Amino acid sequence: MEKKITVLPGDGIGPEVIASAVEVLQVVGKRFNHTFHLAYGAIGGAAIDQYNNPLPDETISLCEQSDAVLLGAVGGPKWDQNTPELRPEKGLLRIRKHFDLFANLRPVMAIPSLLGASPLKKEVAENVDLMIVRELTGGVYFGEPRMRTDDGAIDTTVYSRKEVERIVENAFHLARLRKGRLCSVDKANVLETSRLWREVVEEMKKRFPDVQVEHHLVDSVAMKLITNPSHFDVVVTENMFGDILSDEASVITGSLGVLPSASIRGDNFGLYEPVHGSAPEIAGQGVANPAATILSVAMLLKYSFGLKEEAAEIERAVNAVFEDGYFTADLARDGDRVLTTSEWTNKVINEI
Numbered sequence: 482m483e484k485k486i487t488v489l490p491g492d493g494i495g496p497e498v499i500a501s502a503v504e505v506l507q508v509v510g511k512r513f514n515h516t517f518h519l520a521y522g523a524i525g526g527a528a529i530d531q532y533n534n535p536l537p538d539e540t541i542s543l544c545e546q547s548d549a550v551l552l553g554a555v556g557g558p559k560w561d562q563n564t565p566e567l568r569p570e571k572g573l574l575r576i577r578k579h580f581d582l583f584a585n586l587r588p589v590m591a592i593p594s595l596l597g598a599s600p601l602k603k604e605v606a607e608n609v610d611l612m613i614v615r616e617l618t619g620g621v622y623f624g625e626p627r628m629r630t631d632d633g634a635i636d637t638t639v640y641s642r643k644e645v646e647r648i649v650e651n652a653f654h655l656a657r658l659r660k661g662r663l664c665s666v667d668k669a670n671v672l673e674t675s676r677l678w679r680e681v682v683e684e685m686k687k688r689f690p691d692v693q694v695e696h697h698l699v700d701s702v703a704m705k706l707i708t709n710p711s712h713f714d715v716v717v718t719e720n721m722f723g724d725i726l727s728d729e730a731s732v733i734t735g736s737l738g739v740l741p742s743a744s745i746r747g748d749n750f751g752l753y754e755p756v757h758g759s760a761p762e763i764a765g766q767g768v769a770n771p772a773a774t775i776l777s778v779a780m781l782l783k784y785s786f787g788l789k790e791e792a793a794e795i796e797r798a799v800n801a802v803f804e805d806g807y808f809t810a811d812l813a814r815d816g817d818r819v820l821t822t823s824e825w826t827n828k829v830i831n832e833i
């Protein structure tokens with residue numbers, strides 16, 4: 482297979498974890514006889530410095546010519562005082578919107594050798610294997626009007642039936658590929674958009690008789706997610722609820738450094754990035770944990786290119802290195818040997 486990937490390293494530890502992930506990608510390519518052509522572009526603070534624009538046209542056109550995009554992270558204190566249009570995260574919002582990446586996938590999987598780092602009891606966190614599917618391009622973050630009034634402020638949640646249908650359909654397909662269970666989250670006792678959401682799920686489940694569906698209110702699911710996380714398979718929800726629940730779910734495993742994500746649309750194109758940010762305080766020291774970005778490469782291979790075996794090999798290698806007791810500083814406990822970013826990456830590469 483021959484594919485084009487645009488690589489956007491971004492800021493802070495972004496370039497370091499991206500360098501690791503690209504090495505792993507190329508090794509997998511070699512082993513399985515694929516050719517991945519990489520084109521590097523600028524986004525975030527790096528793009529502001531170079532183009533005075535967090536998402537320059539040059540970057541958009543690179544992405545348009547690619548089959549998938551791999552991104553590091555954006556942001557840092559250097560740009561914190563900028564005007565809203567010239568802030569690094571504006572680049573992220575705009576790339577998602579430009580490519581209509583309406584589905585954000587965040588898998589959360591318990592890694593046995595890391596359970597000690599979870600704030601949850603071992604017996605609660607073990608066996609967790611869930612995926613939050615968050616609607617990413619609609620809802621209150623984009624709805625109009627959004628304004629200050631004389632005596633207050635207004636935000637607006639807007640969803641069209643079509644917007645709800647496409648994300649819900651995506652989640653049904655994912656549930657079918659996983660354990661066949663779908664939990665739809667809303668606030669249908671209060672919100673009209675939530676009543677529409679629930680209606681769409683109820684209609685669509687007739688087309689997916691093999692998927693078991695349940696509805697939960699967002700407040701109760703927020704509790705259940707930490708008291709009984711292994712109950713869940715695919716959890717689908719609107720933009721703001723998904724924002725909150727996916728951050729909540731990310732603590733189950735105990736480390737931001739191991740969580741990948743994908744932002745996709747109906748076809749094969751997608752944007753893949755670690756859940757964590759640019760960690761400016763540890764940037765440039767060679768100590769960042771590259772696991773989340775390496776696992777994002779696995780998602781890219783699986784969801785954009787259909788390369789399931791290759792993706793599974795990356796996941797296996799990462800788990801094996803953890804099992805062998807090798808960790809970067811963020812995960813190491815007393816007595817563990819602490820590896821640098823590139824030492825840890827080499828362990829994964831040797832494993833593959």
Ligand code: NAI
Pocket residue numbers: 494498553554555556557558570573737738754755756757758759760761762763768769770771773811
């Ligand atoms: P962060 O995720 O960058 O860092 C949170 C904590 O986790 C820090 O202690 C950091 O050192 C640690 N950490 C994160 N990733 C790590 C890794 N791979 N290895 C080892 N340790 C890791 O979030 P924070 O500190 O809130 O934000 C820092 C900057 O990142 C800000 O400018 C923020 O806007 C940006 N950010 C960007 C995101 C993105 O590009 N998608 C997402 C979240 C934040």
Ligand code: MG
Pocket residue numbers: 724725728
């Ligand atoms: Mg968030």
